[in-house]
Amino acid sequence: xxxxxxxxxxxxxxxxxxxxxxxxxxxxxxxxxxxxxxxxxxxxxxxxxxxxxxxxxxxxxxxxxxxxxxxxxxxxxxxxxxxxxxxxxxxxxxxxxxxxxxxxxxxxxxxxxxxxxxxxxxxxxxxxxxxxxxxxxxxxxxxxxxxxxxxxxxxxxxxxxxxxxxxxxxxxxxxxxxxxxxxxxxxxxxxxxxxxxxxxxxxxxxxxxxxxxxxxxxxxxxxxxxxxxxxxxxxxxxxxxxxxxxxxxxxxxxxxxxxxxxxxxxxxxxxxxxxxxxxxxxxxxxxxxxxxxxxxxxxxxxxxxxxxxxxxxxxxxxxxxxxxxxxxxxxxxxxxxxxxxxxxxxxxxxxxxxxxxxxxxxx
Numbered sequence: 001x002x003x004x005x006x007x008x009x010x011x012x013x014x015x016x017x018x019x020x021x022x023x024x025x026x027x028x029x030x031x032x033x034x035x036x037x038x039x040x041x042x043x044x045x046x047x048x049x050x051x052x053x054x055x056x057x058x059x060x061x062x063x064x065x066x067x068x069x070x071x072x073x074x075x076x077x078x079x080x081x082x083x084x085x086x087x088x089x090x091x092x093x094x095x096x097x098x099x100x101x102x103x104x105x106x107x108x109x110x111x112x113x114x115x116x117x118x119x120x121x122x123x124x125x126x127x128x129x130x131x132x133x134x135x136x137x138x139x140x141x142x143x144x145x146x147x148x149x150x151x152x153x154x155x156x157x158x159x160x161x162x163x164x165x166x167x168x169x170x171x172x173x174x175x176x177x178x179x180x181x182x183x184x185x186x187x188x189x190x191x192x193x194x195x196x197x198x199x200x201x202x203x204x205x206x207x208x209x210x211x212x213x214x215x216x217x218x219x220x221x222x223x224x225x226x227x228x229x230x231x232x233x234x235x236x237x238x239x240x241x242x243x244x245x246x247x248x249x250x251x252x253x254x255x256x257x258x259x260x261x262x263x264x265x266x267x268x269x270x271x272x273x274x275x276x277x278x279x280x281x282x283x284x285x286x287x288x289x290x291x292x293x294x295x296x297x298x299x300x301x302x303x304x305x306x307x308x309x310x311x312x313x314x315x316x317x318x319x320x321x322x323x324x325x326x327x328x329x330x331x332x333x334x335x336x337x338x339x340x341x342x343x344x345x346x347x348x349x350x351x352x353x354x355x356x357x358x359x360x361x362x363x
Contacts, residue, residue: 006036021339024357042318043078043340044296051259057082058271073360075295078340079107085271086115086126096146110149118178119154124203125290134159152198154179155189168193178203186214196225219246227254230302231294252321253299258291
């Protein structure tokens with residue numbers, strides 16, 4: 001099957017011509033396409049999705065994952081990490097048992113546990129009563145109960161180093177977030193093997209000229225991927241531009257989407273918290289930001305609008321987040337790779353979405 005596109009973004013380069021798909025994989029690129037329309041890009045990869053389309057992953061069953069997945073596909077996401085925020089242990093364990101890994105579309109790459117080992121001073125809307133200091137026994141219970149692929153933790157907590165070592169031994173990626181870490185503490189965790197920062201600037205020690213904290217440490221390195229929420233709310237436009245200039249090839253877009261993403265304004269849930277969506281902003285009862293209703297296709301357009309080249313904006317939603325999870329076959333277009341693809345028009349709006357060569361969305 002040929003896609004009928006005019007060009008494709010192949011490993012960061014825009015190659016003119018059509019793309020052919022056979023048996024769920026890309027079989028050729030750069031084919032003659034005299035009447036081709038649209039640009040094929042890799043399917044989007046989202047590392048932080050709390051819920052979507054009316055579904056909260058903390059209490060979702062198989063049907064909930066199916067409904068959320070269908071809604072995510074409409075936004076170009078072909079692979080993602082359902083994210084569980086800090087909640088009572090038994091609730092987390094029950095939620096973990098419901099994750100349908102094997103046949104889900106979009107692809108579920110595993111779970112992202114955002115907590116419970118977070119700073120009490122940088123919790124945001126996470127439940128204070130369920131926050132914990134590092135506890136190896138609790139960590140093992142969590143890792144033994146479901147397909148954990150990523151954990152966000154605060155590296156300055158006593159015993160956090162032991163948890164980082166244990167997570168890496170179990171093949172779980174470590175991201176630093178909801179943290180009051182100094183630059184020294186953050187660098188120690190990066191040296192230990194943590195390789196990303198969860199929603200940079202938000203819910204962490206602020207950057208100051210003599211106290212750069214985790215933000216400065218992450219931006220100064222060349223081996224740390226920084227995640228940002230580009231919804232025009234979590235970060236000022238100038239802040240996004242500074243991050244891109246400092247970390248051009250280490251920038252990953254995330255949505256931090258909640259249940260209300262893709263739906264109208266109103267009241268929704270984020271875990272056990274009641275939140276309200278108004279004019280694109282999600283806030284808890286205390287007025288604190290509580291995730292977003294951003295979609296990944298919107299995030300790409302927003303980043304591009306701020307002056308980031310098309311190729312870099314797409315990489316931030318595809319190959320860079322895939323690299324955080326050591327998934328070399330995801331987030332890329334090349335011969336032999338899975339045909340997880342998005343076809344965009346000139347306005348970077350979605351026309352088609354394919355997963356494993358199967359058309360799942362056609363506008």
